[in-house]
Each structure stands twice: as structure tokens, then as C-alpha cells.
Amino acid sequence: MMSTTFSAADSALGYLYQVRVALLWSLRRAKQGGEFIVSLETLDDVTFESKGGTPKELLQAKHHRSREASLSNASADLWKSLRVWFEGYANGQIPAGTTLYLLTTGAAPKDSAAALLRSRSRDVAKALPILESVAQSSESHANAPAYAAFLAASGTARRTILDNVVVLDRASDVLTINDDLxxxxxxxxxxxxxxxxxxxxxxWWLRRVIKQLSANPEHAGILSGEIEAEMCELREQFKQDNLPIDEDVVAFTLDEETHAAHADYRFVHQLKLIDAGKKRVAAAIRDFYRAYEQRSRWVREDLLLVGDLTRYEGKLVEEWELVFEAAKDEIEATAAEAAKRKAARAVLAWAEQATIAIRPGVTEPFVVRGSFHMLADEAPPRVGWHPDFHDRLAEILNPSSTTPPEDAEGGDAR
Incomplete structure (x- = not known):
């Protein structure tokens, strides 16, 4: 799609920037200690409140992608922010003493009002008359409502509000903020x-922000305790004896398309060989998909090495072999097919309940179950359920090269 002057890309980047900035600032405040509540799109782009709900800091985030934006004395970014804050004070929504931050990827020119409102080399007394002069003389229609809100305040109120305004220019953009995070x-x-x-x-943060923005009847803020709890949970998952389990993988539910796509996999044929029920087969496909996806991510992100998987799969095969051979010992080689399938379903039940962890801290059952099904899907399979699974799979997958034995129960081997 060709970009146009009406492209929404800049707006979309602006919103994403706002979300990332909110996370960055929340992490910094969490590190300082103390409880707070953070929300987006309430009193301001980002609002930090005390535990009691009193606004302490308001943040306006301005992102520019294609040009070096100038935070000049008449810039729209500056005056839009001032309008929000002056109107907020006028209607009582913003309490006195609330710190007001303007964070922008643009640059404040030397000796401009914005430059004089930085945290360093600050001179509010010099910035105030510059802004008053612009508001009184500028003919900008776009800034007119902001000028009106500014001039409606008394001289004392203007100075009081500006004392709380802090300009943070030349901020990291939506991409480079990654380094800050x-x-x-x-x-x-x-x-x-x-x-x-x-x-x-x-x-997690994006999902939480979406929940906050969509809450009814009012936006429910995000507690600092929630951020600390998520950080603690992730830290545990990234320890050497653990691995992260991704929420979207856990939440995956089997759909018809995925079910159909796996219908001819070896591990599915193995389940049908032993008359596993439809729900059991569906659960196996779900766990196979989950384990395959989660293990692939671990390897891609260097959280797990190929050698680690090899050792883990070796352990699974070794444990399976003990159970499988024990089940075979309990039935005669000439046993009826029904008896063989019953024994096979018992082996499968063991695999479904096994707790063989890839690392001590990884307790999600789908990792074990799905890994067994992955081994049952290899060519040739390294694990199976039916006592004669190698031969029976060959009959199913290569019917032209074998002559299937007559089923003892009068049915086929499937």
C-alpha cells in the first residue's frame, strides 16, 4: 500500500511510543520504591498517581519520525500540551503541585521558552514573558484555543503552572527507546x-494497557504492585533452572484448521492405532503444537541449546522404554488386538501424566506431553504406544508395500 499524506503510520507510532514510554517511566519509578498507579489516556497521555489516587505527574509524549521537530515558541507540540494543563487546572482536574512533563523527540532551540523550561539551566521567569508574547501576537488558528486557555489564567496562575512544567527534549524515539528499556x-x-x-x-504490558483502556465505566489504573509481580515472575522464568512459558502458547486452543493440518501426522496415526478417543487425539494435537512452538522459541532465543533438547529427549525415551517394555511383558505376543490396544492406552496414559521436567522449574504439563508426541512423530518414531507400533505404522503409511495382518477383532489396524 502506498503511503499518502493521510497515512496513519505517524499516529500509530505515536501511540506505540506512548505505551513504551509509560513502561519505561513505570520501571524507573518502581525501582525508586513506593507505590503508585499509572494510567494512559486519562488526565494526560500518561498519568502517575499516588496510591490514594492523587495525580503526582502528568506526561505528554510527542513522537516525530521523519524530521527533526523544533519545539519553537509557537510549536503545536508545546501549545497543545500547555492547553491540556491550563484547562486541567482551570476545571480542577489537575491539583496544584502536579509535575507536568513534556517529553519529545524534537529539539528546543537555544533560548526558546521550551529550552528555558528544561530541568537544567532552568529560567521560568524568562520563559513566561516569551510565551505571553506569543499567545498575544500569534495568528495561528491551530494554536488559538491553547492561547486562550493560557491567557485566561491570571499572571500568578501562569507562573505557578509553569513552575511545574518540565521539558524533556531530544528524547529517544520509538525504536531507540528499546535501549533505555x-x-x-x-x-x-x-x-x-x-x-x-x-x-x-x-x-504483558501491552495486554495490561489494553485492559486498562477498555475498562468500564472508567479507566482502571495499573498498580505498581502488578508491574513488580510480573517482573518477579519473569525473573524466575529466566533463571538457569527454569525457562519462560509464553502466555499465548498456554492460551492456544485447538481450531479446526490446526486439527486438519495435523490429521496425517505420525503421532496422530499412532493414537488412532490404539483407539484413542477423539478428545484425546485433539488434546494431543494441541499439546504437540504448544510444545513445538514453545521449544522453537527457546532455541531461537538461545534460551535452550540443541544439546539440551537432545539430552531431554534421551531422558524421555529412556523413561518411556521402561514403561513400554514392562507393558509388553504383561501381554503375550499372540494376544488379541484388543488386549494390545488396552496395554498401549495404559502406556499413553503414563506419558500423559509424566512429570519429566526439561528443567527443574518448568512444570507446564504440555511440555512433557507435547515432547512425547514429537518423538512419536519422528521418522522413524522414537516412541510409540502399540506393542507393534513400528510395523503397524508401516502398514498405514506404506500400504502398497505391506500386507496387513488380519485384525483379531475383525477390524483394520487403524
Whole structure:
């Protein structure tokens, strides 16, 4: 799709920037200690409140992608922010003493009002008359409502409000803010795993922000305790004896398309060989998909090495073999097919309940169950359920090269 002057890309980046900035600032405040509530799109782009609900800090986030935006004395970014704050004070929504931040990727020119409102080399007394002069003389129609709100305040009120305004220009953009975020979480995981850690933290944060924005009847703020709890949970998952389990993988439910796509897999044929019920087969496909997806992510992100998987699968095969051979010992080689399938379903039931962890802290059952089905799907399969699973699979997958034995129960081997 060709971009146009009406492209929504800049707006979309602006909203994403706002979400990432909110996370960055929340992490910094959490590190300082003390409880707070953070919300987006309430009193301001980002609002920080005390535990009691009193606004303490309001943040306007301005993102520019294609040009070096100038925070000049008549810039729209500056005056839109001032309008929000002056109107908020006028209607009583913003209490006195609330700190007002304007964070922008743009730059404040030397000696401009915005430059004089930075945290360093600050001179509010010099910035005030500059803004008053612009509001009284500018002919900008776009800024007119902001000028009106500014001039409606008394001289004393203007000075009081500006005393609380802090301009933070030349801020990191939506991409480079990633480095700032990594700096805040650098102590949570090994250096090589920080990207994977941050990806999961931001995924949780985005879901939480969506929940906050969609809450009815009012936006429910995000508690600092929630952020600390999620950080603690992720830290545990990234320890050497653990691995992260992704929420979207756990939440995956089998759909018809995925079910159909796996219908001819070896592990599914193995289940049909022993008359596993439809729901049991569906659960196996679900766990196979979950385990395959989660294990693939671990390998891609260097959280798990191929050698680790090889050792784990070796352990699974070794444990399975003990149970499988024990089940075979309990039935005669000439046993009826029904008896063989019953014994096979018992082996499968053991695999479904097994607690053989890939690492001590990984307790999600689908990892074990799905890994067994992955081994049952290899060519040739490394595990199986039916006592004669190698031969029976060959009959199913290569029917032209074998002559199936007559089924003892009068049915086929499937």
C-alpha cells in the first residue's frame, strides 16, 4: 500500500511510543520504591498517581519520525500540551503541585521558552514573558484555543503552572527507546537473554494497557504492585533452572484448521492405532503444537541449546522404554488386538501424566506431553504406544508395500 499524506503510520507510532514510554517511566519509578498507579489516556497521555489516587505527574509524549521537530515558541507540540494543563487546572482536574512533563523527540532551540523550561539551566521567569508574547501576537488558528486557555489564567496562575512544567527534549524515539528499556531491566536476566526478557515484559504490558483502556465505566489504573509481580515472575522464568512459558502458547486452543493440518501426522496415526478417543487425539494435537512452538522459541532465543533438547529427549525415551517394555511383558505376543490396544492406552496414559521436567522449574504439563508426541512423530518414531507400533505404522503409511495382518477383532489396524 502506498503511503499518502493521510497515512496513519505517524499516529500509530505515536501511540506505540506512548505505551513504551509509560513502561519505561513505570520501571524507573518502581525501582525508586513506593507505590503508585499509572494510567494512559486519562488526565494526560500518561498519568502517575499516588496510591490514594492523587495525580503526582502528568506526561505528554510527542513522537516525530521523519524530521527533526523544533519545539519553537509557537510549536503545536508545546501549545497543545500547555492547553491540556491550563484547562486541567482551570476545571480542577489537575491539583496544584502536579509535575507536568513534556517529553519529545524534537529539539528546543537555544533560548526558546521550551529550552528555558528544561530541568537544567532552568529560567521560568524568562520563559513566561516569551510565551505571553506569543499567545498575544500569534495568528495561528491551530494554536488559538491553547492561547486562550493560557491567557485566561491570571499572571500568578501562569507562573505557578509553569513552575511545574518540565521539558524533556531530544528524547529517544520509538525504536531507540528499546535501549533505555534494556538499561532498566539489565539486572533481571543474562545479557544475551535481555531481548527475550523485554519482549515478554512488553507483551504483558501491552495486554495490561489494553485492559486498562477498555475498562468500564472508567479507566482502571495499573498498580505498581502488578508491574513488580510480573517482573518477579519473569525473573524466575529466566533463571538457569527454569525457562519462560509464553502466555499465548498456554492460551492456544485447538481450531479446526490446526486439527486438519495435523490429521496425517505420525503421532496422530499412532493414537488412532490404539483407539484413542477423539478428545484425546485433539488434546494431543494441541499439546504437540504448544510444545513445538514453545521449544522453537527457546532455541531461537538461545534460551535452550540443541544439546539440551537432545539430552531431554534421551531422558524421555529412556523413561518411556521402561514403561513400554514392562507393558509388553504383561501381554503375550499372540494376544488379541484388543488386549494390545488396552496395554498401549495404559502406556499413553503414563506419558500423559509424566512429570519429566526439561528443567527443574518448568512444570507446564504440555511440555512433557507435547515432547512425547514429537518423538512419536519422528521418522522413524522414537516412541510409540502399540506393542507393534513400528510395523503397524508401516502398514498405514506404506500400504502398497505391506500386507496387513488380519485384525483379531475383525477390524483394520487403524
Amino acid at each position: 534494556k538499561n532498566e531491566v539489565f539486572w533481571t536476566a543474562e545479557q544475551k537473554h535481555l531481548d527475550a526478557f523485554l519482549q515478554r515484559l512488553e507483551g
